[in-house]
Amino acid sequence: MGIFGKGRDSAPVGGVDLGGTKIATAVIGEGNEVLGSARRPTPKQGGPADVVAAIAESMSEAATAAGIATAALGGVGVGAPGMADRATGTLSGAGNLPDWSGSFPLGPELSKLLGTRVVIGNDVQVGTMAEYAQGAGRGFDSLLGVFWGTGVGGGLILGGKPWLGRGRAGEIGHTLVKRGGAKGLNGLRGTVEAYAGRKAMEARARREVAKGRKTILFKLMEKRGKESLTSSIWHRAWKKEDDLACELLDRAVTALSAGIASAVNLIDVEAVVVGGGLGVRFGDSLVPKIFEGTGPYLLEPDRPPVMAVAGLGDDGGVLGAAMLVR
């Protein structure tokens, strides 16, 4: 047996970042460079098959931009919300995706449409892996990735390897910070996500407005033709010192600080990398406050872990997903 040509290992691979709001796809070269990319909104209607069709369309578009057929890719990795079974390619409990609270064979179905093998993983776990290997987490042996966006997700690298536990480790968003506190969108009370998840923050803002509270948040939303409060809308309102936006962001920061400190007391990692839509958007302004805020909750406040903003920005998702097939 000989090796002819470049071989499969050096072929470009695809990366898919499947989120509740958008689908981002890219073709990634041997040196982790983005050769082509495309993105589109995640379907709000329909079900898993529609989402898979949208992923395939977006991936084809990215491949066209990179001048390659999807069937010629060395494989496609998908980072998806919920419980990803790598062995079977089944994605379960992806509550942020339409009609996906059950299980669906995402890997096999997408593979049929693209003509190449597909490997799936949890979105924040692959995002954490990308930050560890190529981003702000480089050089650390242990790492907590915190993805502050629509929800609050997380991933763990322990001893240089992803720690998945029974498949679902890293759920820093479901760390309790206040027993009997705010009810999260999944019903759990007083968790980090119930205070800091973008969806929960928006729900709270809507309740406050219904009670007569003034804010520019929803005016900005309408002006931009959006249906929900995006990270950039929160950032704009915060810069304009909108009272409600600042208050809800403060609450989010406090919850993130407390939850991260609890996690650090338990797993004692060297570094915490904060990413996600809000994390990256508020990287310079609020992430330092999240770091300061951990002090009162740390067992050893004079020995905090390093805290850094995700270095790969929006690309972390697709780069980490692509690592699943490398």
Place this chain on the structure above:
Amino acid sequence: MGIFGKGRDSAPVGGVDLGGTKIATAVIGEGNEVLGSARRPTPKQGGPADVVAAIAESMSEAATAAGIATAALGGVGVGAPGMADRATGTLSGAGNLPDWSGSFPLGPELSKLLGTRVVIGNDVQVGTMAEYAQGAGRGFDSLLGVFWGTGVGGGLILGGKPWLGRGRAGEIGHTLVKRGGAKGLNGLRGTVEAYAGRKAMEARARREVAKGRKTILFKLMEKRGKESLTSSIWHRAWKKEDDLACELLDRAVTALSAGIASAVNLIDVEAVVVGGGLGVRFGDSLVPKIFEGTGPYLLEPDRPPVMAVAGLGDDGGVLGAAMLVR
């Protein structure tokens, strides 16, 4: 080079469980059997040197019971509270020991007194290791050990190996359960330990009594000639349905449930083993309630980890410590 006789590896070793209340020592044979043991109260006065002297005396007594000189032991392992630096033998920040908030070369000093090598480790980390290798945690790949006693400590086994992080991982007692909640003895607020640690529970009971609350807790304490509320006193009062004891134990159970659930959401371990003085004492009665209580806080309540009571009881500490030198 040949091997003559039994060799050093098969020599009995010593195990020391250094706690805030008592020092337990044992000589452990090749098959993990206890060949001799001794225990004494931890000195309340003096400083580190007095504690080391007390350990040496107790270890000598155990060795005498086993019919061996301490210098003939294959080594002595010490499980100690606080931050144990295995490489240097220095123990730091052991706030439960007299005048030990700083650092002291426990390993080297004890080695001089015993005439054999000494390896130190964190008490709950070695206790977790013992449960994993020989106790209720056998057969699991990942494990959270929760030691519910004077304080609330914990240890982690992940992927079949102890996970120490930067040296201090496993501190489930310092997981937050209620932001702005009860103040713990170390100043941290709203942690598991602030509700469930035996010292914190006693402090709370004293405050309630000062406010005129009735309880048999302190009468039992005087009757038994104790200076503090031991696990057995709590158990006796609970069996007699003492109102205050039941209330404070309920609070402790709720905090333990919430903290353990948060930890499980983060690290997704296969099993949780509950030990420690109170944990073992209330193993049949309250540990099942701790397990039930995790439900409302678990991200996946229909997929809880196994929860078991520590199988080695009081011996876990010395057995785990002995493993440090094996």
